[in-house]
Amino acid sequence: MPDWKKLAAALDPPIPESDVAEIAPVLDALEAAFRPLQRSLPPDATMWTGPGDVE
Amino acid sequence: MTILEAAAALRSKKVSAVELVNESLDRVARLNPRLNAFITVLEESSRARAAELDTELARGLDRGPLHGIPIAHKDLILTKGVLTTAGSKFFANFVPDQDAEVAAKLIAAGAVLIGKAGLHELAYGTTSNNPHYGPICNPWDVERIPGGSSGGSGAAVAAGLVPMATGTDTGGSIRIPASFCGVVGLKPTFDRVSRRGVLPLGFTLDHIGPMTRTVRDAAISFNAMAAHPSGYVPPSNTDIRGLRIGLPRNYFFDRLDPEVAGAVRTAFQTAAALGGNIVEIGLPDMEALNTIGRLVLLVEAATALRPYLHRRTEFGRDVLALLDQGRLISPADYIDAQRLRRIYAREFSQIWTQVDCVFTPATPMAAPRIGQMTVQLGAVTEDTRLASTRFARAINTLGIPALALPCGFTKNNLPIGLQILAAPNHEDTILRASAALEDAMGIVAQALRVQKYAR
Numbered sequence: 001m002p003d004w005k006k007l008a009a010a011l012d013p014p015i016p017e018s019d020v021a022e023i024a025p026v027l028d029a030l031e032a033a034f035r036p037l038q039r040s041l042p043p044d045a046t047m048w049t050g051p052g053d054v055e
Numbered sequence: 056m057t058i059l060e061a062a063a064a065l066r067s068k069k070v071s072a073v074e075l076v077n078e079s080l081d082r083v084a085r086l087n088p089r090l091n092a093f094i095t096v097l098e099e100s101s102r103a104r105a106a107e108l109d110t111e112l113a114r115g116l117d118r119g120p121l122h123g124i125p126i127a128h129k130d131l132i133l134t135k136g137v138l139t140t141a142g143s144k145f146f147a148n149f150v151p152d153q154d155a156e157v158a159a160k161l162i163a164a165g166a167v168l169i170g171k172a173g174l175h176e177l178a179y180g181t182t183s184n185n186p187h188y189g190p191i192c193n194p195w196d197v198e199r200i201p202g203g204s205s206g207g208s209g210a211a212v213a214a215g216l217v218p219m220a221t222g223t224d225t226g227g228s229i230r231i232p233a234s235f236c237g238v239v240g241l242k243p244t245f246d247r248v249s250r251r252g253v254l255p256l257g258f259t260l261d262h263i264g265p266m267t268r269t270v271r272d273a274a275i276s277f278n279a280m281a282a283h284p285s286g287y288v289p290p291s292n293t294d295i296r297g298l299r300i301g302l303p304r305n306y307f308f309d310r311l312d313p314e315v316a317g318a319v320r321t322a323f324q325t326a327a328a329l330g331g332n333i334v335e336i337g338l339p340d341m342e343a344l345n346t347i348g349r350l351v352l353l354v355e356a357a358t359a360l361r362p363y364l365h366r367r368t369e370f371g372r373d374v375l376a377l378l379d380q381g382r383l384i385s386p387a388d389y390i391d392a393q394r395l396r397r398i399y400a401r402e403f404s405q406i407w408t409q410v411d412c413v414f415t416p417a418t419p420m421a422a423p424r425i426g427q428m429t430v431q432l433g434a435v436t437e438d439t440r441l442a443s444t445r446f447a448r449a450i451n452t453l454g455i456p457a458l459a460l461p462c463g464f465t466k467n468n469l470p471i472g473l474q475i476l477a478a479p480n481h482e483d484t485i486l487r488a489s490a491a492l493e494d495a496m497g498i499v500a501q502a503l504r505v506q507k508y509a510r
Contacts, residue, residue: 007383013365015379023380030353030380033346038391041398048259048396051245051454051479 001028058218058272062120065112072105072112072123072167079125079169082216090192092201092210094130095138095171101125104167111165120275122165127220129208130171131178132263133252134158141254142174142185142204144369155252157221157263157280164279172207172220178256179356179374180204181231181443182425186371190425193235195469199422202232202443208266209236215268219276222266225257226352227418227447229264230459234472235422237461237498239489240266241273244479245454248280257355259393260348260451269499270460270490277482287483289490296330298488301406301413301476306341307446310432311419318463318471319416325495326414326488334410339402341449347392347399348452354389357381373440400453407478412488415446417459417472446474456482460489461498 004024008015056064056075064070080098087093108123128134131141133151135158140146154162162168173191175183183191183206191206193199194214201210205222209232212220222229224242233240241264248263255261265276271288278284302323308316327333357364357378364382367375406413419442420430429436450457455476462473473492477484493499 002383004383008379011382013367015382019376019379023376023383026376027380027383030346030350033342034350034388034392037343037346037395038388041391041394045394045398047390047393048400051400053397053400 001031056218057269058120058124058267058275059269061124061218062122065123072108073102075123076101076105076125076167076169079217082214083170086214086216089197090194090210090214091189092172092191092207092214092216093127093170094140094142094173094188094207097137097168097170101167101169108165108167118163118165119279121161121279124166124219125169125217126161126166127170127172127208127211127217128158128168129174129205129221129223131174131223131254132158132221133254134168134171137168137171139171139254140188141178142176142188144187145363145366146254147187153252156249158252160280166219166279169217172205172211174207175204176371176374177360178204178223178225178228179377181227181440183207183232184425192425193422195237195422196467199424199469200235202235202418202422204228205232205266209233209238209240212236212238212266212268218272219265219267221280222264223253224262224264224451225260226348226451227444229262229266230417230447230457230472230474231443233266233459234417235470237470238266238268239270239273239458239460240264241277241458241482241485242450242456243277243281243482244456247282247456247480247482249282255359257352257451258359259355260352262451270486270493273458274486285483287486289486291494293487293491293494294330295326295488295491298331298412299410300326300331300333300488301336301410302333303413303415304335304337306338307415310435311416312421312432314465315416315418315420315471319414319473322414322462322473322492322496325492329491329495331488336406336409336413338406339399343395344399344403344449344452345445347396348448350384350388350392351396351452353377353381354384396452403453404478411477412484413476415474415476417446417474418443419445421465421467421469421471450476455479456485458485458489460493462492462496463498464501
């Protein structure tokens, strides 16, 4: 998992450490759900452009 | 009165627009202290506008079914010369110098704005427990949340303060309060109703739509709000014979209150009895769509609100935590989420070769209590906010139209919401199916009882 505290300290304005501790578990869970999906992306995948973009 | 009833009464001169507005304002004066549904009430300007519209009608200028009908706007829709707070400290004194496009369209259609409805702070949450303007209460039980973020709109319509209020829906914010308050909420196809002049939360997820007491009122309102309306309003005895209705085999019935599941199954049985063709379908990975939608929203909201991030203490704690999460997600992950979104949307679109619409529960449970942080669903204890959005968020990720309407009540007399989905720009199919169900199930008539309860 990323070092959330380090990332948060580098932001402008930074996120206080105590606040990072509260959200880190939620971000870890999101990471765990998202990374496998991301790894499945084919190289030619392009971004969503609207609900009609389904052809 | 519904919009249809009021429109008929106006034209038969049984009532005037001024009388409709006065009745609305009287109800607001009586009930809003308990509900906190409104942030701003426009007594003088609404009475003056109603008088103008009465004069117009007397002269033969009829703007259509919304002519002289009192409405409310969610308080993040810009209204010229009228305070627009977004439920936030940052906009506490913001008075726009122009109307949002949807507000201008409703003015042109003859609607009378009687006030601005409260919401979850910055529309970023599902409880409408606003730290700056106070909690909004559910008219069915004032100790419960109305849902959010369009909680003031849902409460105002449910309590009969107005027959229509606008809402916005980024992860369920029209359909969740519709479900919890027992009203109809239509989230149109992405961009079918203009977002211009609506304070953004999720640039690719925000939708604007009507909240009403009946499906036909939703159709009338949608036609006035949409860029390219079809004009379709379901006729009486709407026929759904042969309509192919999808019954999801996966996800939507996996973890929910048994009373909700029972009411939704009854809706399927009713549709089948009306001649609908129920087709079991397998849906793509809805958990994946939820994950993608969450990530996209976290980044987009943090970007939309970036100018205010240095004023941390002026955000509510829950909103600040979400914004902080969004700031910690990389731009590359956001782009990859949008790439995944396209793949899953294309996969999902294949179901429209099998069915015309899909029925699902709108929310896994009825309205939780104010301040209730978790809900128990079967053996699982779940965060109230995540549970509320679980059946709604993926639909924003897809950008397809969806409508929530009441389909039953719990033993505690709380409304239960059904969600109906269709392919992009097929709002008419949704309205057709929901009008037939509304007529057959008689749920709207039951929902209107709330007016007596809230007196």
